Amino acid sequence: MEKQDKKKRLQTIRKIVSMNSLESQEDLLSALRAEGFVSTQTTLSRDLKQLRISKVRVRNGHSIYVLPREGQFVPAPTLEEINQTKWRLNFSGNLMVVHTPPGHASIVAYDVDNIKHPFFLGTVAGDDTVIVVLAEGADKEAAGRIVRDLFPKLR
Secondary structure, three states: OHHHHHHHHHHHHHHHHHHOOOOOHHHHHHHHHHOOOOOOHHHHHHHHHHHOOEEEEOOOOOEEEEOOOOOOOOOOOOHHHHHHOOOEEEEEOOEEEEEOOOOOHHHHHHHHHHOOOOOEEEEEEOOOEEEEEEOOOOOHHHHHHHHHHHOOOOO
């Protein structure tokens, strides 16, 4: 009888998770109770592990329980992942333009100025953009590598 109850409880947990956006084990326990199953948090934790149910962050920033199916939910990117995409490096003539997350440009400019390399004549920094003035005839690829070595997040 115990195995049959567990099997039904596991099936019910799957159903509840697939049909609801639950953020806590307490919410899941309440939903389980409403279906006629009384369980402890310890048992529920074991059940979630056995079912490979995990929490993922959704677009609103909250984390909810989801079933282990690929593509069911697309996790929302973290702030670090979002900022990672803001690091870019481009050239125009003898100017190198470095895009950073907000507030990072002055750090980039400071570091580029302090390496005192003959390729770099000077920098102008805003909040999220740095303009690096390159010397006439400077090798852009080499200059880009130097700056990328300083800031590996740059693409």
